[in-house]
Amino acid sequence: MADAGGELSWLEQWYQAQCDGDWEHEWGVRIATLDNPGWTVHIDLEETTLSGRPYVRTDIQRSNSDWVMTKVSNDVFEASCGPLNLSEVLRRFRDWATSASQEL
Numbered sequence: 001m002a003d004a005g006g007e008l009s010w011l012e013q014w015y016q017a018q019c020d021g022d023w024e025h026e027w028g029v030r031i032a033t034l035d036n037p038g039w040t041v042h043i044d045l046e047e048t049t050l051s052g053r054p055y056v057r058t059d060i061q062r063s064n065s066d067w068v069m070t071k072v073s074n075d076v077f078e079a080s081c082g083p084l085n086l087s088e089v090l091r092r093f094r095d096w097a098t099s100a101s102q103e104l
Contacts, residue, residue, distance in 0.1 A: 007087055007090035007091050007093075007094055008087075008090060010090075010094050011029065011090055011093070011094070014094075014097065015028075015029050018047075018048055022047075023047055023048075026044075026046070026047075027044035027046050027047065027048075028044055029041075029042070029043050029044070030042045030043075031086070034080060037065075037082075037083045038067075038080060038081055038082050038083055038085070039079075039080065039081050039082075039083070039085070039086045039089065040078075040079065040080045041077070041078070041079040041080075041081075041086075041089050041090070041093070042076055042077070042078055042079075043076065043077040043093060044075070044076055045072065045075045045076060045077060046075045046076075050077075050097055051075055052075070053072075054072075055070075055071065055072035055077070055096060057069075057070065057071040058070040058071070058092065063082075064082075065082045065083060065084070066082050066084065066085065067081060067082045067085065068080075068081045068082070068085050068088055068089060068092070069081065070089060070092055070093075077093055077096075079092070079093070
């Protein structure tokens, strides 16, 4: 299992960078658990530099407990994953977000 510390720390910094007195009142980041078990992640992209950027959907099914699904829909990065795949999802968001910012 990968260490989520780097990804979580990066996400905290990304979130803080979006907070401008307005964005955080309308948009945000939500991480919750699923009952199958697993995780869901929703990261609002509206009014960020990632808004409208293309994202290639990911569907990986390694086993019943090791899986990842990610997509961007309606300007929201949406992910669901197995119970030990949260750091992988956060890494996928980070990799996409940082590669997208380098294309500017």
